[in-house]
Amino acid sequence: MTAPLLDIRSLHLGVALGRSAHHPLLKGVSFQIMPGEAYGLVGESGSGKSVTSLAVMGLLKRPLAVSSGEILFKGQNLLTLPKREMRRLRGNRIAMIFQEPMTALNPLSTVGRQIAEMFVLHQDKSWNEAQKLAIDALASVRVPNPDRRAKNYPHQMSGGLRQRVMIAMALACNPDLLIADEPTTALDVTVQAEVLRLIKELCAERGTAVLFISHDLGVIASICQRVGVMYAGCLVEENETRALFDTPRHDYTKGLLGALPRLGSRSQHGRQRLVDIDSIIADRSKLTETRFIAPRGIEGSQP
Amino acid sequence: MTAPLLQVDDLHVRFPISGGGLLGRGRRMLHAVNGISFSLAKGECLSIVGESGCGKSTTALSILGLQEPTEGMIRYRGLPLAGPGAPGRMQRAKAVQMVFQDPYASLNPRQSVRSSLAAPLRLHGFTAGSEIDGRIEVMLKNVGLTPEHANRYPHEFSGGQRQRIGIARALILEPEIVVLDEPVSALDVSIRAQIINLLLDLQEKLGLSYLMISHDLSVVEHMSDRVLVMYFGQIVEEGGWREIFEAPAHPYTRRLIAAIPDPEKALNTAELQDCVSDVPQFAGRSFISDGSTAPDVFTAPAPSELVEIGASHKVRLASA
Amino acid sequence: MRLGFNFWLGTGLTALVIFAGVLAPWIAPFDPVLDADLMSSELPPDATFWFGTDAQGRDVYTRILFGAQISLTVGIVSQVINSIIGVTLGMTAGYWGGWWDDLVNGLTNVMLAIPSLIFALAVMAVLGPGLPSLLVALGLTNWSWTCRIARSSTLSLKSQGYVQAAQTLGYGDLRIMFTQILPNMMGPILVMATLGMGSAVLSEAALSFLGLGIQPPFPSWGSMLTDARQLIQLAPWVAIFPGLAIFLSVLGFNLLGDGLRDSLDPHMRTRKP
Numbered sequence: 012m013t014a015p016l017l018d019i020r021s022l023h024l025g026v027a028l029g030r031s032a033h034h035p036l037l038k039g040v041s042f043q044i045m046p047g048e049a050y051g052l053v054g055e056s057g058s059g060k061s062v063t064s065l066a067v068m069g070l071l072k073r074p075l076a077v078s079s080g081e082i083l084f085k086g087q088n089l090l091t092l093p094k095r096e097m098r099r100l101r102g103n104r105i106a107m108i109f110q111e112p113m114t115a116l117n118p119l120s121t122v123g124r125q126i127a128e129m130f131v132l133h134q135d136k137s138w139n140e141a142q143k144l145a146i147d148a149l150a151s152v153r154v155p156n157p158d159r160r161a162k163n164y165p166h167q168m169s170g171g172l173r174q175r176v177m178i179a180m181a182l183a184c185n186p187d188l189l190i191a192d193e194p195t196t197a198l199d200v201t202v203q204a205e206v207l208r209l210i211k212e213l214c215a216e217r218g219t220a221v222l223f224i225s226h227d228l229g230v231i232a233s234i235c236q237r238v239g240v241m242y243a244g245c246l247v248e249e250n251e252t253r254a255l256f257d258t259p260r261h262d263y264t265k266g267l268l269g270a271l272p273r274l275g276s277r278s279q280h281g282r283q284r285l286v287d288i289d290s291i292i293a294d295r296s297k298l299t300e301t302r303f304i305a306p307r308g309i310e311g312s313q314p
Numbered sequence: 315m316t317a318p319l320l321q322v323d324d325l326h327v328r329f330p331i332s333g334g335g336l337l338g339r340g341r342r343m344l345h346a347v348n349g350i351s352f353s354l355a356k357g358e359c360l361s362i363v364g365e366s367g368c369g370k371s372t373t374a375l376s377i378l379g380l381q382e383p384t385e386g387m388i389r390y391r392g393l394p395l396a397g398p399g400a401p402g403r404m405q406r407a408k409a410v411q412m413v414f415q416d417p418y419a420s421l422n423p424r425q426s427v428r429s430s431l432a433a434p435l436r437l438h439g440f441t442a443g444s445e446i447d448g449r450i451e452v453m454l455k456n457v458g459l460t461p462e463h464a465n466r467y468p469h470e471f472s473g474g475q476r477q478r479i480g481i482a483r484a485l486i487l488e489p490e491i492v493v494l495d496e497p498v499s500a501l502d503v504s505i506r507a508q509i510i511n512l513l514l515d516l517q518e519k520l521g522l523s524y525l526m527i528s529h530d531l532s533v534v535e536h537m538s539d540r541v542l543v544m545y546f547g548q549i550v551e552e553g554g555w556r557e558i559f560e561a562p563a564h565p566y567t568r569r570l571i572a573a574i575p576d577p578e579k580a581l582n583t584a585e586l587q588d589c590v591s592d593v594p595q596f597a598g599r600s601f602i603s604d605g606s607t608a609p610d611v612f613t614a615p616a617p618s619e620l621v622e623i624g625a626s627h628k629v630r631l632a633s634a
Numbered sequence: 635m636r637l638g639f640n641f642w643l644g645t646g647l648t649a650l651v652i653f654a655g656v657l658a659p660w661i662a663p664f665d666p667v668l669d670a671d672l673m674s675s676e677l678p679p680d681a682t683f684w685f686g687t688d689a690q691g692r693d694v695y696t697r698i699l700f701g702a703q704i705s706l707t708v709g710i711v712s713q714v715i716n717s718i719i720g721v722t723l724g725m726t727a728g729y730w731g732g733w734w735d736d737l738v739n740g741l742t743n744v745m746l747a748i749p750s751l752i753f754a755l756a757v758m759a760v761l762g763p764g765l766p767s768l769l770v771a772l773g774l775t776n777w778s779w780t781c782r783i784a785r786s787s788t789l790s791l792k793s794q795g796y797v798q799a800a801q802t803l804g805y806g807d808l809r810i811m812f813t814q815i816l817p818n819m820m821g822p823i824l825v826m827a828t829l830g831m832g833s834a835v836l837s838e839a840a841l842s843f844l845g846l847g848i849q850p851p852f853p854s855w856g857s858m859l860t861d862a863r864q865l866i867q868l869a870p871w872v873a874i875f876p877g878l879a880i881f882l883s884v885l886g887f888n889l890l891g892d893g894l895r896d897s898l899d900p901h902m903r904t905r906k907p
Contacts, residue, residue: 055502055504056502199365199366199529200365200531200570200573200574200575201365201569201570201573202365203573203575204573204575207575226502227503227575228503228577229574229575229576229577230575232575232576232577233575233577256577256578266504267503267504268577269507270503270504270506271503271506271507271532271577272510272532272533272535272537273532273576273578274531274532274535274559274571274574274576275535275559275576275578277535277536277555278556278559278560285506285507285510286507287507287508288504288507288508289504289508378798378801378802379801379802380798380801380802403802403804403805403806405804406802406804407802407803408804410802411802412798412799412802414795414798414799416795419794419795419796420794420795420798420799421795421796422813422814422817422818423818424817424818425796425813430796433803433805433813434803434804434805437803437804437805437809438804480795480799483799483803484799487803487804
C-alpha cells in the first residue's frame with residue numbers, strides 16, 4: 012500500500028486568549044490524502060475547514076496556533092519544519108487557491124509576470140524563459156489568447172478568468188498537493204462549472220492531489236473521491252463520496268443532505284418539505300460525540 | 315380573469331457610463347434591462363433566474379422604486395407604480411417589500427429588533443403602543459422567533475435568526491408582494507432549509523406573492539410556480555417550473571441547468587457538464603445567442619421576440 | 635476590548651485640561667487679571683507663585699488655569715460648528731448625489747486649497763478680534779475633512795441593506811439620514827472632532843499670538859506666549875508654562891482621538907471565534 016501524501020494526525024488548534032485561556036477550533040482532526048487523490052472537506056462556517064487548510068500551508072497567524080498533533084507531508088512533519096523550508100514547499104510542492112482571486116493577485120503587476128515569478132522563484136528559470144512558460148501555463152488553463160492575456164492586469168479580467176490565472180499560478184510548479192478553499196463560491200454557476208472541470212481535469216492529468224474545501228455538497232461531489240464532513244472542529248464522518256451520499260450515517264450528514272433541495276426531486280416526488288436539521292438533531296452539542304470514519308477502500312466502489 | 319397583482323410592461327433600464335466626451339457627447343449607455351414584460355398573480359411565486367449582470371436585480375429594484383425605469387410601465391392592481399402618477403414611498407411600502415440577501419448588512423446594527431419593526435408601523439399611522447407591541451409579537455411568532463427577542467440587537471443573533479428578522483420587517487406592513495433577493499444564498503446549508511420552509515409556510519398562511527431573484531436553480535425549482543430566465547437584460551425563456559426544468563428549450567437555460575453542481579447528477583454522469591447539444595428547432599428560427607459568448611452591453615440587442623412554444627411556455631427567437 | 639496606553643494617556647491629559655478649566659475659579663490662588671502687582675513682576679517659580687509671575691506680576695499658574703477655559707471653549711465650540719457643517723453637507727451630498735454633490739465637492743476642494751489659518755485670519759479681519767469671532771472663524775474653516783468623511787461614509791452606508799429596506803418601508807430621505815446613516819457614522823465623526831480640537835487649540839494660540847484672538851488682559855495660552863516674547867531670556871518660565879500647556883493639551887486631544895479611532899474601528903476589534 013502506498014504511503015499517504017498528506018497525513019494529518021489528531022490536529023488540535025485554537026485561538027489563544029491571553030496567557031492560559033484557549034478557545035479550541037479543531038478538536039483532534041485526522042485524515043489522510045493519497046497521492047493524486049481528490050479529498051473534500053465539507054462543513055458550514057465555523058466548522059474549522061478553512062483553518063485546517065491554513066494549518067497545512069503554515070499560514071496560521073497569531074492568535075491562532077496549533078496546540079498538538081502532526082501534519083505529515085510525504086512523511087515530513089510540517090509543524091516542526093523550519094520557516095525557510097516551509098517557504099520552499101509553499102507554492103512549489105503545496106499550492107493554494109482562494110475564494111476571491113482578486114485579493115490573492117497583486118493588482119499592480121501583470122498576470123503573466125506573476126505566473127513567471129513562480130518559475131523564477133521555485134525553478135531558477137531566467138525571466139525570459141519564465142515569461143514563455145507563463146504563457147504556456149495560461150494556455151494550459153484554457154485562457155483564450157494567452158500571449159495577449161499575459162499582459163493584462165488582474166482588474167482587466169473577469170472573475171472566472173482571474174480564477175483560471177490563480178489555478179495556472181498554483182499548478183505552475185506541478186505541486187503534489189493543491190489546496191482549494193471555496194474556489195468557485197464567488198463565481199456564477201456556468202463559470203463555476205467550467206472552473207471545476209478545469210481543476211478536475213488538470214489535477215487528474217498531472218497526478219496532483221487536491222484538498223477541496225467547500226460548503227457546497229454538490230461541488231464536493233462533482234470533484235472529490237472521498238469526503239470528510241466537519242462540524243464544530245471535528246471530522247464527524249468520512250467516506251467515499253458515493254457511499255457518503257447514498258448512505259449517510261451521521262445525523263449531521265443526514266441533516267445536511269436533507270436540507271438541500273435536489274434538482275429534479277420536485278418533478279419526481281412533488282414538493283416535499285425540506286429537512287430541518289434541528290428537528291432531527293435534538294442537541295447540537297452532542298453531535299461531535301459520535302464519528303463515522305469508514306475504513307479506506309471497503310465501502311463503495313470508485314465513483 | 316382578474317387583473318394581475320403586478321404587471322410589468324416593456325421595462326427598460328439604461329445607465330449612463332461616465333467618461334464620455336465634453337457635454338456628455340459620446341456618452342455610452344449600459345443597457346441593463348431591455349424590454350422585460352411579465353405579470354405576477356396573487357399567491358404566486360415567480361422566480362427570475364440568471365447570472366450576475368443579467369439585469370434581474372435591476373428589475374427588482376425598479377419594482378421596489380429604488381431604481382427609476384428608463385422606459386416601460388409597472389402596474390400594481392392596475393395602478394402605475396413607477397413613472398408619472400406613481401404613488402409615493404408610503405403607499406408603495408404597503409404594496410411591495412423586500413427580503414435582502416445578506417442578513418448581516420440588512421439590519422441596522424444600532425437598532426433593536428423592536429425599534430426596526432416599530433418604526434415603520436409608527437410611520438404608517440399606528441400610534442397606540444399596545445397595538446404596535448401586539449403586531450410585533452404576532453410577527454415575531456410568525457417568523458419563528460419569540461417576543462423576548464424584540465429587545466435584542468442584531469449582533470446577538472445568528473445568520474438564520476437575522477434573516478427571520480429581515481423577513482419580519484418585510485412583512486410588518488402586510489404587503490401583498492415580497493421581493494426575495496437571493497434569500498438563502500448567504501446562509502449556511504443547514505439554515506437554508508429552515509428559511510425556505512418558513513418562506514413557503516408564510517406564503518400559504520398570509521397569501522403572499524413572491525418575486526424571487528436567484529441564481530440557485532435547485533432552490534428556484536423547489537419554490538417557484540413560474541420561472542423567467544434572464545440573459546443580458548432580456549427574458550430568454552419563460553414558463554411554469556415544470557416546463558423550465560423538465561423541457562428547457564433555450565440553450566442558455568440548458569446551460570444553466572447543466573451547470574448546477576448537484577450531487578446526484580455529479581455521481582451519475584461522467585461529465586461535469588451535459589453538452590448543450592440536440593437543442594430543438596422552432597419553426598426554422600434560430601436563437602439570438604446560446605449564452606456562450608457575452609453580447610455587447612452598450613448597444614441595444616438585436617431584434618427578437620418571445621415565441622410561444624407550449625402552454626404558457628415561451629422562448630426568445632430571432633425575429634422572422 | 636483592550637485600549638492602549640496612549641488612549642489612557644490621552645484621556646488623562648484631556649481630563650486634566652477639563653478639570654483645570656472647570657475648577658479654575660475655585661482652585662486658582664489668585665485672580666488672573668486683577669492681581670497684578672508690578673512689585674512682584676517676573677519672579678521665578680517658588681512656593682507662592684508655582685509657575686512664577688509675568689511682567690505685570692500676575693501669577694502664571696492662575697492664568698494657565700483660566701487659559702484652559704478659553705482653550706476648551708474654542709476647541710469644543712469650533713468643533714461642534716465644524717461637525718454640524720461638515721456632516722450636514724457631506725451626508726446630504728453623499729445621499730442625494732447629482733449637482734448638489736458636485737457643488738459640495740467643489741466647495742470642499744476650495745476649502746482644502748486655502749490654508750485654514752489664512753482663511754481664519756481673513757474672517758477675523760472682517761469680524762474683528764475677540765472670542766466670539768474667533769469661534770466663528772475656526773468653526774467655519776475646518777469642516778472640509780469632516781465633510782469628506784461624512785460623504786464617503788454615507789456613500790458606503792447607502793448601499794447597505796438596511797438603508798434600502800428603510801426606503802422600501804416608506805421612510806423619507808431626512809428620516810433615513812438621521813435614523814439609519816448618522817448613528818452608524820458617529821464613530822469616525824467623533825474621532826475627527828477630537829483630533830480637530832487639538833488643531834483648534836493650536837490655531838487659537840497662533841491667532842492670539844498674532845494679536846487677533848483673545849485680547850489682553852484676559853488670559854489665553856497664545857496671548858500669554860505673545861506677552862512672553864520679550865521676556866524669553868529674562869524670565870523663561872513665562873513662556874515655558876503656557877507652551878507646555880498647549881503642548882500637553884494638544885497631545886492629549888490627539889492621543890484621545892487616535893485611541894477612539896482604534897476602539898471604534900470594527901477591524902480593530904478582537905473578534906470572538
